[in-house]
Amino acid sequence: MEQLQIAELVEKYLKGDLNPEEKEQFETLRKTNPEVDQTVVEYHFFLEEMERYGQVRRFKSNLYDTHHTLQENGDIKDLHLKAGAKIINLWGKYRRVVAVAASIAGITALFISGMISIFSPNAPIRDLEELRRKVSNLEKQSTRQISEFNKIKTKIEPGADVKFGGTSFILDINGYLVTSAHVLKGAKKVYVQSVDGKDFLTEIIHEDLEADIALLKINDADFTPGTALPYGFSKKRTDLSEPVYTLGFPKDEIVYNEGYLSAQTGLEGDTMSCQITINANPGNSGGPVFNKNGEVIGILNARQASANGVVFATKSKNIFRFIETLKEADKDLNIRMKSSSSLKGANRSSQVKKVQDHIYMVKVVLG
């Protein structure tokens, strides 16, 4: 208790909020009690740092908002197009050279094959048969390869107690995925399945049950990280009635749905989530909610049983907070959340085309 009073007194003293009488009393205390004096010095430094921390945070958030507004108004633009133009330029420049090179290669190939047939006219008939056998051998081999390929596709051991949990999506291109924590309940192993049906084993990095967010990392040699994530994560508050869409796995294949933001808070005024009017089914949990610019504004996590089409999503700022906390705990964790989306301005179907490769079905093997 005493410590609290000292803290309060010191803060008031430093801010100049004490009345002259209190101030005098406090200064005598400071002079006679070196311990108090030391505490005042510490607090002075600490509170100044606290103040500066607040200032920096406010300035940063102002910078972020400004960037966003200017981008929205078209005052600043991405430079992607320029790079594309460069490639087209190069192609235009070298098209003729490429064409000449290709035709030379073609002519040479024809010439050589002609030479071979001329110089070896009487090939024995046996060879042909052998060749056919080889073909059927090849056929056999290729069916074996197909079955092996299928084996790769379903890595989960037969007979395992599998629950098709929900949906997850890429957070960082190096194999980090985010989903709802409740999807992973009781999991012994977690696999994710890509849109083209491949399974990858993952590791649960961290779960935050309160915010209902979990971070997975694909730990699988077969996984090849892509080049860049098309979507970003929004830090801004989404306005009421803004159109949103989601992709997820309520069944074995990816399903698209759209809706709008219907309330800023979730069930019973929960400020960590927001309410969306959209069609969602079991399996959509953990799926991303995108705004019209292709920015993630939240993670779908629940629907209200008593009402139709009322769905709740954890807001994306919770993901930022979640990752920031993780990074503070583990400095080596190299995760980057993109905030700018390269999908801005693209129509819905081309957005979905680019986004869907980064959405994965979550399969939970129960322990």
Added chain:
Amino acid sequence: MGYNPAYKGINISKVAITEQEKEVFRSIGNNEKGAIEAVYKENYSLIQHFVISNNGTEDDARDIFQEAMMVLYEKSRSPEFELTCQIRTYLYSVCRRLWLKKLQYSRRMESQVENYDKIVAVEEDLEQHDKLTQQYLTMRTAMGKIGEPCKSLIEAFYVHRKNMHEIASFFGYTNADNAKNQKYKCLVRLKKLFFAQYKNN
């Protein structure tokens, strides 16, 4: 807001700094939205071009520019600093330095990087900036360790500048005094964490 870039299109070779430019510079230190927006609008594309044509991405450009704005903010708040070149030149010099450092081939590449503007010396300013960033991170780490509800409570007071009544009703305390008590409890804990972290560094 009256900040609107009348300083647009100033001839770079002339180093006369207008009163308006100084005013914008002061306003940056006060975190005034209009000034931030004007400077952002005026200079972002230059930096964006610079970073992207030197192996950077769109995100790199934004990060570098915002860090340079942070340096500008620190300088504006520092009583010893006086603006002796245009904001544009200063921002460009800082961004250039930051980006080359990030690419870690500053010495090798410096002569090969195309110049977009003239450059002023910013080494010392950036050293100071690194120190301030370190201190900011110390506090951020301490804040990361304190846990809820302390984190939100302290943020509401020191970052979002809410008063005790607003905080009490937002967090559901019955009165401002209880909220205040809780705030000091949190503050005492944060102070311990902060100094532990501070000694670590």
